[in-house]
Amino acid sequence: MARPRKFDEERAVDAALEAFWTAGYEATSTQDLCDATGLGRSSIYNTFKSKHDLFRRALLRYMERKNGNIDAVLESAMPAREKIRALLGVIVEEEQLHAEDRRGCLVVNTCIELGSRDPEVAGVLERDYRRRFEALKAAIEAGQRDGDIDRAKDAGALAHFVIAAIGGMRVSARAGVGRQALEGIMRTTIDAL
């Protein structure tokens, strides 16, 4: 009935995600999004309501992928402490990349850039936090049943603590902290479980 699209919508979201991840929301212009996706302005605005809407889609996509990876680790057969060590180890690796690739975590970046200024994004962030929190808490509770993690400690508090440690490592990495120090933070965090 009509002219079909020349591009894949999901691919476009992926490309936009790369751009937003690299530069942040404000610093990514609609022209940057055209360049990144290879689409013209019309196609972008015909497909997505606005830059903000595209960002929301890209952020959700990022969360989906990231949480998939987290779940894969948490659902593996490792002892609970090892699972958490693996999660923190990823942060060290990611934050030690060369400058041009070191863009951190889009969720953390967005918490700081938009968390207190964009109610819609704040809602997305809040739901994502809860999801990660529940997954981590469940893994910690399992570790407590296995005797791998101290049963006297509150699993929820530990889950909040681990998530905060991850965010903190990402902030410190941006302040110039090197690999050794990050590994020290990682060890101290795991020892606290």
Place this chain on the structure above:
Amino acid sequence: MARPRKFDEERAVDAALEAFWTAGYEATSTQDLCDATGLGRSSIYNTFKSKHDLFRRALLRYMERKNGNIDAVLESAMPAREKIRALLGVIVEEEQLHAEDRRGCLVVNTCIELGSRDPEVAGVLERDYRRRFEALKAAIEAGQRDGDIDRAKDAGALAHFVIAAIGGMRVSARAGVGRQALEGIMRTTIDAL
């Protein structure tokens, strides 16, 4: 000899700081800076080289003030653990303010917004991190001498850990985490020392 200034330069930096702190670097326009300082464009550009230069001055000023407060706590007569508890307690208070006042910490915000994109600012952030690190490490070492903190642990690693915990609490607060959870993170962090 010449027409004198009608304003105080340091006051202007303070006012600019408020604006940058509230909205971040990118999202603060030069017009916003005029409004915040009460100065005209000419006065701003006659006094400061650029928006970027003014931001650098404001950031340094923020660090000066913030580090003054931190030093006051660390140099007090409290036991080391209590000092750290006090530092973390401030974060909980600050992040629980009503939305319009909840702007977090300019240093953390800047780490995420500019840390990996602005070499000059990155240098300032790095030096500030080192300063905080040294102060905290010294306090922890003193605590170890007093028997307040486990001597078997590496004071440097603990210092990095505490700084990361602070950054992490600020990120989590932006993701919507409430007071109770932040207090839990605080307790877990202190228990880890």
Place this chain on the structure above:
DNA sequence: TTGATTTTGTACTGAGCAATCCAAAACGCC
């Protein structure tokens, strides 16, 4: 092939951006 429908490229909109220009104003000094 025609016609209905959607996508696409391009030009454009109005607004806001950081920064500059310049002439008028405001001083201290003589």
Place this chain on the structure above:
DNA sequence: GGCGTTTTGGATTGCTCAGTACAAAATCAA
């Protein structure tokens, strides 16, 4: 009061921003 110097306000620069308008192109059903 006049002079040299600096500050100040306001207009202006050239540019980029997010988003839109519109006509040409592409498809498919008939």
